[in-house]
Amino acid sequence: MPRPAISSDVFRAVADETRRAMLDRLREEELPVLALAEDFDLSLPAISQHLRVLKEAGLVADRQEGRQRMYRLTPRPLTEIFEWVSHYEDFWRGRLSALRRHLKEKS
Amino acid sequence: MSTELRFVEEYPYPPDRVWRALTTAEAIADWLMPNNFEPRVGHRFEMRTKPAPGFDGIVKCEVTVLDPPKQLAFTWRGGGLDTVATFTLEPIDTGTRLTLVHSGFKGMKGWMVSKILGGGWRSKILRVYLPAAVGRIGPGGRYTAATLANQVSCSHE
Numbered sequence: 001m002p003r004p005a006i007s008s009d010v011f012r013a014v015a016d017e018t019r020r021a022m023l024d025r026l027r028e029e030e031l032p033v034l035a036l037a038e039d040f041d042l043s044l045p046a047i048s049q050h051l052r053v054l055k056e057a058g059l060v061a062d063r064q065e066g067r068q069r070m071y072r073l074t075p076r077p078l079t080e081i082f083e084w085v086s087h088y089e090d091f092w093r094g095r096l097s098a099l100r101r102h103l104k105e106k107s
Numbered sequence: 108m109s110t111e112l113r114f115v116e117e118y119p120y121p122p123d124r125v126w127r128a129l130t131t132a133e134a135i136a137d138w139l140m141p142n143n144f145e146p147r148v149g150h151r152f153e154m155r156t157k158p159a160p161g162f163d164g165i166v167k168c169e170v171t172v173l174d175p176p177k178q179l180a181f182t183w184r185g186g187g188l189d190t191v192a193t194f195t196l197e198p199i200d201t202g203t204r205l206t207l208v209h210s211g212f213k214g215m216k217g218w219m220v221s222k223i224l225g226g227g228w229r230s231k232i233l234r235v236y237l238p239a240a241v242g243r244i245g246p247g248g249r250y251t252a253a254t255l256a257n258q259v260s261c262s263h264e
Contacts, residue, residue, distance in 0.1 A: 011215070014215055014218065014219065015215045017214070020215070020218045078222065081219045081222065084219060085112075085219060085220055088112060088209075088220075089112060089114075092112065092114055092207060092209065093114065095138060095139050096114060096116050096205075096207065098137070098138040098139070099116075099118075099128060099138040099139075099205075100116070100118060101138070102128055102134060102137045102138040103118055103120050103124065103125065103128055106128070106134070106137075
């Protein structure tokens with residue numbers, strides 16, 4: 001039974017509601033830490049901690065711009081999530097095909 | 108935001124025939140999983156598959172809608188999921204159109220389903236990122252409920 005490659009980091013990163021909201025926000029535009037902290041009404045250490053988890057999962061990247069650190073979304077690791085949903089879809093598609101076979105054989 | 112999986116199939120048999128396949132324990136065992144289903148609202152039943160880490164292999168269900176031959180719904184709980192499966196039948200010229208909706212994904216799983224199925228992430232992921240991931244999926248691999256549960260069990264929720 002093949003066990004799909006799933007990085008626990010990505011799941012850990014998106015398990016938190018605030019971090020999911022941060023990903024949604026960063027999907028719109030690149031933002032400095034301060035703006036994110038304001039958007040989410042969080043302290044700088046708290047927002048930095050969330051960003052660290054997202055960065056370790058490869059979901060965001062940062063760069064220095066003047067005195068600000070800018071964060072942007074790097075969604076490639078979300079392909080693992082895509083696979084999670086795809087397997088679900090495959091499961092039901094397989095079952096619905098089995099239903100078709102069942103109907104054919106028993107009719 | 109869409110947090111449900113939806114499938115539409117057309118079968119060349121009348122709704123009564125498809126309804127029987129959806130609401131008879133023996134038939135369900137043939138196309139879905141071994142079970143102790145009974146066609147009665149409020150009936151609790153279990154479907155059994157191969158256990159996997161974090162999943163005892165039992166899907167716990169309760170019939171919530173039974174409207175022959177139009178709609179069947181039951182809860183789908185187990186392996187960290189608390190969801191609902193709804194089957195809706197419509198007569199069409201060529202037989203029956205079956206719509207299956209698997210809904211109720213909450214929290215992280217709801218977000219994952221909605222990210223993928225709505226909001227354009229899917230198209231970007233398909234276009235840009237998926238080619239890299241395809242290599243990791245085994246050739247012609249069919250995924251069973253046990254594999255599925257495996258995935259669910261590593262989701263930390």
